[in-house]
Amino acid sequence: MMPKFMPFKPGGQSLMLRRVLIGLGALVVAALIAGLIARYAGGGHRAPAPAASAAPATSPRTSASGTLVPGTPAPSASATPSVSPVAAPPHTTDPLAFAQAFATALWSYDTRTTTQSQQLAGLRAWMTGESQYADLDAVASQVPDPTLWDRMRDNGQWATGQAAEAHLPAAFQSAVAKDPTKLTVAYLYAVTVTGTQSITWNDGGRGAEDRAITIAVQCRPGHDCALASIAPTVYP
Template identity: 55%
Template sequence: MQKRLPVLSLSSYGVGWSANRRIAMVALVVTVLLAIATTVAWLSGSKDTHQAPDHAPLAPASSPSTSETAPKPAAGAGSVANPPQISDPVAYAKAAAQMLWSYDTRDTGRDQQLSGMRAWMTDETAYADWASVSGQVPDPVLWSRMADQNQHATASIAEGHFPSAFKAALADDPSAITKAYVYVVTVNGTQRITWKKGGGGAEERAVTLAVQCRPDHDCALAAIAPSVTQ
């Protein structure tokens, strides 16, 4: 039986608020939700995995570092994909989710992983929540254990969409987003994890991201929302 992600429905969140306040809470202050919700696990293993007899799957999401500082500039990015130069928020969110669900401890150190992820972030500090992103990476000890098992993961993306609450708030007042141009996008896909001696498994994944896409600029990641919206 697969693990299920916690679900937070925004369809009734903020009922009775003005349109401006609703769009601000959904699009511009995602960090308010992040402060009160459990971060979605990034590197969780599936209970339906097939594993070698003498190796159990690791559980990398058990010790995330939620206060991670920026990685060392010289760390490099290892196998982490470079951010695409696109201006469509859904397309960028899909690419970002694939990046977040993919890793390779065989050739990428933890600092390299963080450095590669940092390159996807917006440089506007007022809207960037780096802690929500870096918090997906296990602590150094757990990353080392994963590397000992040659653990790596790939991801495939099924779809991405604007949650209904975000679309409703945007329809109420389209001009409200023009302050920060932060869009909320939910992405669904599948993560496949592999480790030594034929161990591996797959599970469906979903994540809600805050993506900044200013006019005439490439998109950038602002934050990971705490759970999945519809």
């Protein structure tokens, strides 16, 4: 019997994601660092919004050391419940621990109680407050669009993610070892996470799938780690 759950395969690279993760298509994770630094340090990031545009509200985060971290865009009150349905970012300076926590949050959802906009806003709360490094479109590409989300909700679909392992890809470690200064501009780490996603839907339906994702995590000294982007390809 065909499963009743609505499959969703993240995709649709944004222009920003291609710029942030340039070179990854050649299976060279080192480009995650080299490309980011070259573009951002050289002024190749997104242009500022026009002065007439209203800046999004932000809310600061506090690191474990008590240092205020620049805020991330706060979703509108109408689109977000008082308590976010997505787990809050952990207070950690460990990129591996952060990546595992984010992957777990990304692979977990409940369409029965959460709207698509609430899920997306909750995930974006994990992003760095440094707008030139925050690839919002990369997160959006990992969440079903509103139409598919509604179909999943009609089916009573919900999922629980579990991150089993996280590591720095060998190519990334090699690039940093050759030139440690590449890390000191944006402090971005490439982290690959593997795990599972258990899916449940109406009438007792159940399923499970293996998951893997490569994440760009920003961990500046003295600050909590934050999400920068998501790679379109998983690396060993």
